[in-house]
Amino acid sequence: MKKQVLALILLAVMLTALCVPAYAEEAPAEERDLVILFTSDVHCGIDQGWGYAGLYAAKENLAKDYNVLLVDDGDAIQGEPIGTMTTGEAIIDIMNVMGYDVAIPGNHEFDYGVDRFLELTERANFPYISCNFNKEGELIFKPWLIKEIGGMKIGFVGVTTPDTLRSSTPRYFQDENGNYIYGFLQDKTGEALYNAVQKAVDEVRAEGVDYVVVIGHLGDELECSPWMYSDVISHVSGIDALLDGHSHDTEQVVMKDKDGKDVVRSACGTKLANIGVLHITRDGKISSELYNWHTSVAAPKLLGLNNTAGDAVTAASGELNEKLAEVVATATVDLVINDPTVTKVDGNPLRIIRQTETNLGDLCADAYLDQSGADIAFVNGGGIRSTIKKGDITLNDILKVHPYGNSLTVIEVTGQQVLDALEWSVHAEPGEFGGFNHVAGMTFEYDPTIESPCVQDENAMFDHVDESMQRRVRNVLVGGEPLDPAKTYTLASHDYQLLNDGDGYTMYAGANVLQNAVKLDNQVLIDYITGTLGGSVGAGYEDPYGQGRIAAVNVQEALISYITDTLGIDTVAAG
Numbered sequence: 319m320k321k322q323v324l325a326l327i328l329l330a331v332m333l334t335a336l337c338v339p340a341y342a343e344e345a346p347a348e349e350r351d352l353v354i355l356f357t358s359d360v361h362c363g364i365d366q367g368w369g370y371a372g373l374y375a376a377k378e379n380l381a382k383d384y385n386v387l388l389v390d391d392g393d394a395i396q397g398e399p400i401g402t403m404t405t406g407e408a409i410i411d412i413m414n415v416m417g418y419d420v421a422i423p424g425n426h427e428f429d430y431g432v433d434r435f436l437e438l439t440e441r442a443n444f445p446y447i448s449c450n451f452n453k454e455g456e457l458i459f460k461p462w463l464i465k466e467i468g469g470m471k472i473g474f475v476g477v478t479t480p481d482t483l484r485s486s487t488p489r490y491f492q493d494e495n496g497n498y499i500y501g502f503l504q505d506k507t508g509e510a511l512y513n514a515v516q517k518a519v520d521e522v523r524a525e526g527v528d529y530v531v532v533i534g535h536l537g538d539e540l541e542c543s544p545w546m547y548s549d550v551i552s553h554v555s556g557i558d559a560l561l562d563g564h565s566h567d568t569e570q571v572v573m574k575d576k577d578g579k580d581v582v583r584s585a586c587g588t589k590l591a592n593i594g595v596l597h598i599t600r601d602g603k604i605s606s607e608l609y610n611w612h613t614s615v616a617a618p619k620l621l622g623l624n625n626t627a628g629d630a631v632t633a634a635s636g637e638l639n640e641k642l643a644e645v646v647a648t649a650t651v652d653l654v655i656n657d658p659t660v661t662k663v664d665g666n667p668l669r670i671i672r673q674t675e676t677n678l679g680d681l682c683a684d685a686y687l688d689q690s691g692a693d694i695a696f697v698n699g700g701g702i703r704s705t706i707k708k709g710d711i712t713l714n715d716i717l718k719v720h721p722y723g724n725s726l727t728v729i730e731v732t733g734q735q736v737l738d739a740l741e742w743s744v745h746a747e748p749g750e751f752g753g754f755n756h757v758a759g760m761t762f763e764y765d766p767t768i769e770s771p772c773v774q775d776e777n778a779m780f781d782h783v784d785e786s787m788q789r790r791v792r793n794v795l796v797g798g799e800p801l802d803p804a805k806t807y808t809l810a811s812h813d814y815q816l817l818n819d820g821d822g823y824t825m826y827a828g829a830n831v832l833q834n835a836v837k838l839d840n841q842v843l844i845d846y847i848t849g850t851l852g853g854s855v856g857a858g859y860e861d862p863y864g865q866g867r868i869a870a871v872n873v874q875e876a877l878i879s880y881i882t883d884t885l886g887i888d889t890v891a892a893g
Contacts, residue, residue, distance in 0.1 A: 358563030361397025392424020537565030650856030700752025753821025
């Protein structure tokens with residue numbers, strides 16, 4: 319009885335949070351405001367946060383008083399076992415049930431290959447749009463579309479970050495000769511992207527729309543400059559709002575466009591922790607907000623939501639649950655991707671896996687070293703996606719750590735290639751970089767106060783190290799001995815980085831491949847934990863900040879500079 323009362327109370331609170339007015343009678347569609355609900359970076363979190371069942375309930379309830387549209391900003395089909403084990407198909411099926419009106423590809427829509435993603439778009443009952451995703455200069459999708467509802471005409475323009483070439487699998491966008499045939503208008507100036515967005519905006523404006531809403535997968539990560547949302551808005555005119563994804567942030571911003579006009583920019587985080595909301599009133603006022611769900615128990619479970627979307631989620635995940643719940647090992651410590659003691663000012667976790675060593679990063683690198691027999695091993699922080707908590711470790715826990723389906727690969731490299739790779743690994747420090755590598759079989763130091771000597775090519779990939787500049791990396795030891803630039807070493811990682819230029823690691827081109835796609839990354843981790851470690855993780859991994867394999871010197875000075883100069887925040891005021 320108490321549970322039922324609690325559920326009713328929470329449901330009442332939820333409806334209040336959705337700001338649903340109590341009309342005496344249903345208003346005609348032509349008199350209603352418009353609400354555009356949007357999701358982003360769901361990453362297969364189908365039953366987390368609000369869950370798709372909670373989103374469905376919100377959409378249905380809002381539709382009683384508003385005209386409602388539902389759109390997705392990308393990165394929906396990858397990130398959890400249900401995506402990996404169905405190569406995205408299960409997610410598209412659920413999105414069909416949800417009744418999405420339009421979606422765009424994020425960078426991770428391509429993680430199963432371009433051909434597979436295009437197959438999935440044929441399965442989708444909703445259109446994908448993008449003004450910059452192209453094959454040999456020809457757009458793959460329509461750049462824009464118009465949705466008319468309640469007498470309002472909304473022009474949607476889609477845009478996907480050009481960083482996709484690097485942050486998905488570069489080889490997927492190439493022909494058999496290694497030439498890029500797919501692209502995202504990734505010129506270094508950003509002008510090609512700005513011009514494409516402007517062209518699409520102008521074209522849809524010419525069709526007589528009332529509002530133009532850009533659906534973007536751009537984000538606010540400095541590594542993605544000059545293609546961040548702020549770059550696009552400031553170089554384009556005619557946009558009323560930009561619904562954004564990619565960086566998993568939750569910022570609600572109003573900024574000026576090229577002509578000084580206000581543009582509303584909204585992002586809604588990841589894993590359905592929030593539902594993004596763009597509100598357009600009948601008198602033309604535009605605002606954004608988030609419907610938050612921060613309770614530890616997901617909305618569908620806590621509120622007992624039973625609806626069409628919930629049924630679809632249950633059908634999609636039910637067959638997997640028994641296998642995924644299988645306990646394969648135990649941990650006596652928390653293995654982390656987030657700082658265990660520090661949180662952001664908004665209360666969200668502070669992710670550190672992409673900029674500093676952690677015990678989980680060490681564990682993953684050790685697994686590659688152990689299972690390959692190589693001299694050294696690298697594992698990129700962007701490929702380590704979930705913490706393993708102390709206690710039982712299930713198959714699902716490990717699949718969440720490595721959800722991409724990359725494969726163990728070993729190549730021969732020179733010491734010089736290793737040095738260049740280490741420079742690229744820390745080139746974005748003290749900021750985040752998905753290609754920040756955790757290492758095994760070696761140690762090194764770096765100084766983030768030194769300007770990175772790495773030179774990028776036109777696709778933002780590693781090109782070379784400017785030898786006229788001082789290197790950040792120093793004191794590199796392999797097996798306790800100084801690294802020899804002229805010596806040949808064996809390097810273990812995954813095919814994403816070693817064979818497919820993932821995260822921009824192009825310095826391995828032409829390397830002799832000793833082991834090619836031996837087994838999946840999550841299987842590497844399973845075999846190391848259950849075999850070599852005997853099914854128990856703890857000894858040697860007690861320190862959440864790792865074993866001191868990667869040492870940053872002058873890091874405090876670098877952080878202060880990063881906060882004040884790059885982020886523009888007064889450290890005195892910020893504390």
